[in-house]
Amino acid sequence: MKNSKKLNVLVVALMMIFLGSCETWLDVNENPNNPTDAPITGLLTNTILETTLNVQRAGNITSPYVQHLASPNPASSTDIMEPLDFSGTWGSFYSVMSDLTDLMDKAERLDANHYLAAGQTLMALNLGMVVDMWGSAPYSEGFRFTTVTPKYDSDQELYTEIIALLDQAISNFNKTSAVTIRADDFIYGGNIPKWIRFANSLKARYLIHTPGYDRGVLLAAVAAGFQNNGDDAKMDFFSQRFNPWAQVAINNQNLLLGGWISSQFIEALDGTSYPIFDPRLPLMVGTTATGDFVGVPNGAGRGNAPERGARSTLIPEQYYTRRLGPVLIMTFAELKFIEAEANLGANKAGAYQAYLDGIRAHMQMLGVTPGDVQNYLDHPSVGMGVDAFTVNDIFKEKWIATFLHPETWNDARRFDYAYKDMTIPDNINPDLGGQFIRRLQYPDSEISRNGKNVPSVGLLDRIWWDK
Template structure:
């Protein structure tokens, strides 16, 4: 979805307005010089913009866990799955949800049902992201003035809230409204039909998470899929501006300036370069850079740069590619992801549908990245990819989804559901010994929460699984 650059000027004003609305759970002090109220339009602008940044923030936080990225330094905690402090991510998620609470109150009071519906969809999304990372989290007591130490709600019950919010959002988006969303919406510029498709796509995403639970229904997933995205043109995304770079572009630019980040894991390189799978994937040069020698060489997670310490001896994110150009979009949800969800849900009951969706998911991602037709057709007809409906496996679906969702945080949910069983996926060097040889399953609660709400923070380890990861 193209975003007109004329709305750039709205960002700074909206951030100031919206910051004043985050005065419930997260605020301790009140600045009397700040505005005390924010209009729905201003809230919508900041919410859609910051939601995309939350996708980047979460994607950055888990990129080493799923071995998209690797630290150039040996024994880095992000590689070795040590307990890390994600206070900033926690605050950013709750800041957006606090704004969303304010938006939905205002929209409901004024009968602005389209704002209300979009707000409920984004509340479901930000809440779902938070639960997927931390498990039990505060929600029911988080957006009022009765306590600064809110109770933690059960993660399974919160998932019920996610689905309820999505259903409410759909109903309100389909209703008459007193105010229409427009350029204040950085995702769809007020296109209600696309908001509805986005809501159903999110339903399919969160339903597929529950596959290992008693509440899972493949038929319900496929019903949601049928009402979700039908092309790349409907992808939920936020594009960036001339003065405000895509955050992954900033990582690439910083790395080029020797502020090291965005080094590519050996696991990801070998999944595409013909090492782990027979077919060489034409998306590799469109996603990551080469070494100074023109080769694709990854970094081993946990081991660092090893015997090649100089800059340019390992592949990194580089500026100018689809995900790393200065005005590139941050992808929130995509058509290709939805096709892989469909493939997984149909697998075993409707093999033809599963296989068609699997192939369409690959093609949609390649089209999004502008893979040339010859390279695309060669890959799609390679016998190791075009295996036929009877031979399609969950391993192939997860492998192709892993590539298509490069840098997206949804991959960590997939990795946990798949028990990290990607082909040739190996544990990082110098891995956190407290994990006992197991992969990390959740985030530790942030230090900020331990200090301000410690009496309510559940006692968990990094191996304790959230409710759907059993």
């Protein structure tokens, strides 16, 4: 946001009035209600809102790929992984990253170190989502407007920048700040220790993607990261603008179809794929008109089922779909699963405990009763013990705990989509040769504007960390 309002310049003719030897110039008046520069508080508020919306936008794209959601229509482009144009989402990422550049520039001029750190944290998050979905992208020449055709930095180089931004953010949060973050912070309300934990948790997220990461560095970030569910990075919405997942559920009730649940997700929680009913299921999705949980097979559509009541969908006012509820940016539960994965080879007992803690944290976040939490953890298919515990168990539970979140697609690709009973969608895009999608197509808007720099890639070409 170069300016939230464009300045209307009033040109006043300068008149020289010669009265003897006197010379008078008329003043040029500025309207104080029409600012030429956005205040730093407004920049932070806007960039937090738009970043949160970007998390949801990305999750909306990727949820069918990981079989959280499915289309009610057969051979829907999202389900069958056809190349799609996400110019709008790409534009949203670059708009907020431009705003964040302004925020960081202004923060440096004002010696507002905490605003600078928040901007660096949010920049790392947005850039990370761009790289994880598209790969190489404009960044080093992307926001200073020295060229209208910025070069593409490699995805591996950008990952180095993401970690550097987070390290800089942690350092700047630990400095004094000439300007204090307060109510303009929709995530933590100016609680800087929580911001520090958030930046460290994000660092752990991006390190776990990175081949050959330093385990000690990653676990240090985990230790300095979220300590409980109260540290979750999330933004609650407001009456003027509903949680976008709530809007999907409301729209579905009004026959604007969306938010239908994949059979894969239902069967993973209802006792079909695993020998226990997961008490989170009724807190996450709705039932059919007869009180059952029935999903839609990805790519196949709902078949002869009527539009309402015969399949499970997102429904209003559950945890993920409360009108004034949160969109989750990163959670303590996710961090515990990162810790479990990082520890698995060297400290299996520690990995197992982090895995159990991750399940417990997610269940508590949703409001599962303590008795149901313990019964689930005690079941031998979940609490299998250290010796029988494998990486498959981590990825299965993390796949549930990151419901509707774009991070799930990163895990799915790192795990090579090896979730139990996850199958290729019906009517799969034939160009994929029976394989799962590995990246997004670059948007048409970018090809038309900056085509000479856009990499030539296909949907099966892998992001650098997905080798």
